[in-house]
Amino acid sequence: MRALCWEGVNELAVEEVPDPQLQNKQDMIIKVKLSATCGSDLHLVDGYIPAMRAGDVIGHEFLGEVVETGPEVRKHRVGDRVVVCSVIACGRCWFCEQGLFSCCDNGNTNPGIPEMMWGQSPAGIFGYSHAMGGFKGSHAEYVRVPYADRGAFTVPDGVDDATALFASDAAPTGYMGADLGEVKAGDVVAVWGAGGVGQMAAQSAMLKGAARVIVIDRFDYRLDMAAHHLGVETLNYEETDIDGELRERSDGRGPDVCIEAVGMEAHTPNPVAYRWEQLKQQTRVLELDRPHALRQAIMVCRKGGMVYVLGVFAGWIDKFPMGALMNKGLTMRSAQQHGERYIPMLLERMSRGEFKTAHLMTHPMPLSEGARGYDLFKHKKDGCVRAVFYPDGDGRVTRG
Amino acid sequence: MGTAVGAAVAGVVVNRILTARRRNLWPMSTVTQDGRRPRWHVVTVNRPPEEVAPGGRLPEPLAKLGDQVEVQVNRAVGDRGTALAARLRHEPTGVVGTAARVAGTDPRQQVRLALRESKMLLETGEILQPDKPGTVKHTITGKPLDLAISRARGEGRL
Numbered sequence: 001m002r003a004l005c006w007e008g009v010n011e012l013a014v015e016e017v018p019d020p021q022l023q024n025k026q027d028m029i030i031k032v033k034l035s036a037t038c039g040s041d042l043h044l045v046d047g048y049i050p051a052m053r054a055g056d057v058i059g060h061e062f063l064g065e066v067v068e069t070g071p072e073v074r075k076h077r078v079g080d081r082v083v084v085c086s087v088i089a090c091g092r093c094w095f096c097e098q099g100l101f102s103c104c105d106n107g108n109t110n111p112g113i114p115e116m117m118w119g120q121s122p123a124g125i126f127g128y129s130h131a132m133g134g135f136k137g138s139h140a141e142y143v144r145v146p147y148a149d150r151g152a153f154t155v156p157d158g159v160d161d162a163t164a165l166f167a168s169d170a171a172p173t174g175y176m177g178a179d180l181g182e183v184k185a186g187d188v189v190a191v192w193g194a195g196g197v198g199q200m201a202a203q204s205a206m207l208k209g210a211a212r213v214i215v216i217d218r219f220d221y222r223l224d225m226a227a228h229h230l231g232v233e234t235l236n237y238e239e240t241d242i243d244g245e246l247r248e249r250s251d252g253r254g255p256d257v258c259i260e261a262v263g264m265e266a267h268t269p270n271p272v273a274y275r276w277e278q279l280k281q282q283t284r285v286l287e288l289d290r291p292h293a294l295r296q297a298i299m300v301c302r303k304g305g306m307v308y309v310l311g312v313f314a315g316w317i318d319k320f321p322m323g324a325l326m327n328k329g330l331t332m333r334s335a336q337q338h339g340e341r342y343i344p345m346l347l348e349r350m351s352r353g354e355f356k357t358a359h360l361m362t363h364p365m366p367l368s369e370g371a372r373g374y375d376l377f378k379h380k381k382d383g384c385v386r387a388v389f390y391p392d393g394d395g396r397v398t399r400g
Numbered sequence: 401m402g403t404a405v406g407a408a409v410a411g412v413v414v415n416r417i418l419t420a421r422r423r424n425l426w427p428m429s430t431v432t433q434d435g436r437r438p439r440w441h442v443v444t445v446n447r448p449p450e451e452v453a454p455g456g457r458l459p460e461p462l463a464k465l466g467d468q469v470e471v472q473v474n475r476a477v478g479d480r481g482t483a484l485a486a487r488l489r490h491e492p493t494g495v496v497g498t499a500a501r502v503a504g505t506d507p508r509q510q511v512r513l514a515l516r517e518s519k520m521l522l523e524t525g526e527i528l529q530p531d532k533p534g535t536v537k538h539t540i541t542g543k544p545l546d547l548a549i550s551r552a553r554g555e556g557r558l
Contacts, residue, residue: 017536023529053545055537072525090524094446094480105443106520109530112512112555113548119557130549136531146528 002392003057003140004370009047012371017057020136020144025072028148030064030084034165035138036361037377037387039195040312043264044129045374048281048288049314051113051130059139059389060086060126061169063161066152067142075149081161082152083347084145085339086169088124088135091150102336107147108133117315122336139370141391153343156351162364165388166196166357167346172339173310174200175346177259178208180333181308185209190246190255190300192293194222194234196360196386197310198261202232203356205257207349214249216242216293218267221383229359238269246300254302263311264289280318288315298324298332309334363387441508441558442485443515444476447522452482459518462486469511484518486511509554516553 003017020029038061043049066080076082089096089104096104104123108114111121113131124146127137136143145152155164174197183189189205191198194217205213213232217223223234235245246255268274273292280286297307298321307330325332349355362385365373373387445452452459453473462471465486472485488507492500500506520527538546548555 018533020531023532024526026524026526051545051548053535053537053542054539055535090520090528092446092523093519094444097446106524106528109528110549110552111516111558112552115556115558121556130545130552134530134534134549144531147524 001141002367003136004059004367004389005054006044006052006056006058007054010045012045012058012374014368014370015055017055017136017140020140020142022068022070023144024146025070026147026149027070028066028073028076028145028152029068030062030082030143030145030152031067031391032062032064032138032140032143033081033390034063034161034361034364035059035140035367035389036061036165036168036170036196037373037389038169039193039197040128040263041374042378043312043314045378046265048264049129049131050117051110051134053130056127056129056134057136057138057140058127059137060128061165062126062138062143063155063165063168064138064143069148073148076152076154081155081164083155083164083167083343084126084138084143085151085153085172085337085343086125086128087337087339088126088133088146088151089340090147091340096150096340099338099341100335101338101340110134125336139367139389141367150340153347156347159347159350160358162358162361162388163350163356164347166200166360167343167350169337169339170196170360170386171200171346171355171357172342173197173337174202174261175204175342176335176337176339177201177261177308177310178204178210178257179342180335181205181257181259181306183208183210183257186211187256188212188246188250188253189214189257189259190297191215191232191259191261192266192297193217193261193263193311194219194226195261198259199226199230199360200357201259201261201310202226203230205259206230206232207354210257212249214246214255218269219380222380222385225359225385229356242296243300250302254300254305256302257306257308258297258301259308259310260294260297261310262293264291264313264315266290266292266294266311268292277318284315287318289313289317291317291320295319295321298330301328301330303328303330305330307332310337312336360386361388364390366390366392368392438487438489438491440472440485440487441511441515442483443519443558444481445484445519445522446481449473449475449482452484452522459484459521461514461517461521465510465514468507484515486515504551504554506554509551512556512558513554515558 088107089101090106093105107123124133
């Protein structure tokens, strides 16, 4: 089959790779219909996520049709249209039972690697390095889905492909930020990053009753999209003082909940600070992650507030404002998404038209143009928010 | 002045290396504080003890290790299932241990693998397999990672 492979830093290519096979009785094989780029993929492309091998198939946000099931798959049949959670979790260990699916004890087939990096092993993730299990990604014609009854969800008939696709990763990740960030009615919520995950976090905060939701980014086209489709307030951090604006908009307190949806390659309008952090990051020793947005979130958050980190970080950061965190009594939480906990509810809301996602798919294109799609996405060309791939010759993308 | 500073730095470095040696250079200590017994490797299985070792029978991956290991099955702290623990009766140490680790013949790797597989079998009914074939390209720069992946199921801090 054809698949989009990581070949090295900033090198992607569509190649012929072996078809996936059922390896376990609880597996199934999906014929991929849509597979989205994600901001976290850029950390792989840019070479900041360790444990990538040339030839690894990337992609983790996808929707497709069941073409083969293992003998112990009970919930799905051949022909079902399913959306699959990007996180591979067993659903039966203690962590899964607590709803902490991305902390699953059994979903990662290479536990020794993350244990050495982070102390414990999180769950597996499709197409996201050998530290996360080395599972092949979804930018391919077919993909194997382990623990299929736990991680794959039948898409309701009334939900179109472009909407359901983002129930795989962006929507549940964003929802988790608002949910575990404990957004309450009347809160002021600030969200750093107007990409797919940031927009979904902002929408989720509104659904939870936040009085004001303010999205921060540096690209006007992404901010305009968030304002137009979700009705949130926006700030361009290259054009205004974020700290001052957020204080004003929260009556001098600072936001109650700050959601960071940027991650390890954050930018800052200060060119000296940006270059200095980038230099340290290039060494892979002094610092692995650039945390400009995280630092700002901690500094502006109100006393006793919550900072929720959705952006992906891989290693260690420099100049972490621990003094602000401690003396202001902040709570900081984070996780890879616990998608299995939210996807059924999100599909339900999508079927009722209560949760918007389809607008994120700005650039549908055939898989053969995968490298071009990442170029558009990475360099923010042509108003790209998400490039989404479909297998060549299959242009039947349904949109509501 | 420069020489003195250099000597002081060198002294600190040597002292740190010697201290690290005493503490065990490998970041994960495999011996208990008294330094005489191998440490227990433990997993918490989200099942009651009577399911983990019914009639005293150990899960197959662990049973296969036979007399190489001592095994304990206890109710987990906080009533969170079962603590399944194993430790080797004899563990390779020093250069021999390090060489075995690199070569993939360290018996501790077998213990970790057996515990993880036992837990998976008990909790999910099967042992999750990686995608096969894996990545088909093998490059020179990818060799260290290939080695890490080949050891990843038996390595770690468990």
